[in-house]
Amino acid sequence: MSLRIVVTVKYVPDATGDRHFAEDLTVDRDDVDGLLSELDEYAVEQALQIADEADDAEITVLTVGPEDAKDALRKALSMGADKAIHVEDDDLHGTDAIGTSLVLAKAIEKAGYDLVVSGMASTDGTMGIVPALLAERLGVPQVTLLSEVSVEDGVVKGRRDGDSASEQLEASLPAVVSVTDQSGEARYPSFKGIMAAKKKPVESWDLSDLGLEADEVGLEGSWTKVDSATERPARTAGTIVKDEGEGGKQLAAFLAERKFV
Amino acid sequence: MAEVLVYVDHVDGAVRKPTLELLTLARRIGDPVAVALGNGAADTAAALAEHGAVKVLTDDAAEYADYLVVPKVDALQAAVEAVSPAAVLVPSSAEAKEIAARLALRIGSGIITDAVDLEAGDEGPVATQSVFAASYTTRTRVSKGTPVITVKPNSAAVEAAPAAGSVEALSVTFSDKATGTKVTGRTERESTGRPELTEAAIVVSGGRGVNGAENFGLIEALADSLGAAVGASRAAVDAGWYPHTSQVGQTGKSVSPQLYIASGISGAIQHRAGMQTSKTIVAVNKDAEAPIFDLVDYGVVGDLFEVVPQLTEEIRTRKG
């Protein structure tokens, strides 16, 4: 039986660009270039490695996002994923993490899966909770924040480096996995991969395909409300000195003045 | 007065500092009721009482250590049902965030993660968050259900506020999903003898400019002269010079100390994401154009191999 892997990916505004908020206090996606979240590249990479080890596997990349989010899917396909699903609907604008996990879970169930692989967090929202929410919604084991992962005989194993300990984890499939940026560098798409990606199927689903109503998602369906977003005032310019042999002492004097010494 | 649930982060009964900070914030909203789980749960009571917990709900079942996340979600859910709190506050550690998220979904509540401040409001608690690598500050409320809010370390002062802190056993029935992910092995992290990175008042970090694992001794010596924790940029971690557990930034730890000292670190956006809310920022870098200098209160343009040892020496002299 083929191992069905679904990789969830997010299309995010470039972190090195000038990210800001739109008038309705959602993330402004118009002015900044978007890309496949770098942290999801690690998920695609681990999925590809797991698929390599399996006799027979199929990788579907899944994203929820605006039209441009297709770019993120193309990138994942050019890395080697087999097919893609794009969930797109105007009513999704402003959806929070809880809502996103609902849409993803419905889509994952519709696609069919043995293993879900996610990145550790998105590079824009950085909450890092969607994988746990997916496990809760799908009712399957959560094997998250792995820096090492393998799948064998229907069992997923991995190493989770927590705050106070490093843990070995084990669960039966189906399961939801998330991987960290310590799991191994993601491959670059090859020229052949980029060409092949153009012919790979990308399906588009909207809310009705998933049996969801508009008021379950979007700003309406959000269970949190942003009251205000203000740009942090630039830090007041500090003192900068060039070391002429006394730089360390000058710095110590500054620290003493601020009562750190 | 309404009660507020506080999830206790502890190691075998020793309460970690971010939980005490949560008690300070919880008292702004109501009477803190702490939930302590796992080995040593009841031993947390004295410290929690001293900082304002009116009650400490405990359960030391083995499941909390033997299986990932879900048993703790089951327990917090049981506590929410028993107490009907005005809010649930959880420290922003990676695991606690996952617990909070699953709890929120189960009880049909909105969740706010990584708050840096919290106030009572007419329509429930208002959380302040720092987003886009701390370039924006947002104020957010939960609009459905019992607010579940995770709070970053160093977001409030630890305050003594003696309360009863009476210990009560929490009765938990584990769900059939509780045993889904088994913890088959655990290696405790060796203590460095230095303060915990996320909790430290001072953090001293080194980057690619440190140029080798052997040179991190310079950074450690400076840290020790100040009683500080040691951090590292991802470049230094990827090079294998310092462990990943010490990485500061988007994919490492997020720190917000009183003082942050960056040496040989350029100040990339992903690094800034983890340290930009530090109160005082200081940098040593030989490149006057390095972006880290945009953030500093004090910067020295120079070779860290000259400046850092001199700084350490001078601090030692001043401290006598």
Ligand SMILES: Cc1cc2nc3c(=O)[nH]c(=O)nc-3n(C[C@H](O)[C@H](O)[C@H](O)COP(=O)(O)OP(=O)(O)OC[C@H]3O[C@@H](n4cnc5c(N)ncnc54)[C@H](O)[C@@H]3O)c2cc1C
């Ligand atoms: C998805 C993603 C997540 C990331 N997460 C993180 C993260 O969590 N944390 C993080 O730090 N980075 C992270 N990064 C990487 C980040 O983009 C930078 O590459 C990294 O922070 C650079 O580290 P650095 O400043 O030490 O190295 P560099 O950028 O190479 O800077 C080294 C600096 O040292 C100075 N220097 C060299 N020699 C000396 C000397 N003798 N004396 C004084 N100064 C000297 C140089 O002038 C330079 O400014 C992430 C990147 C991505 C894409």
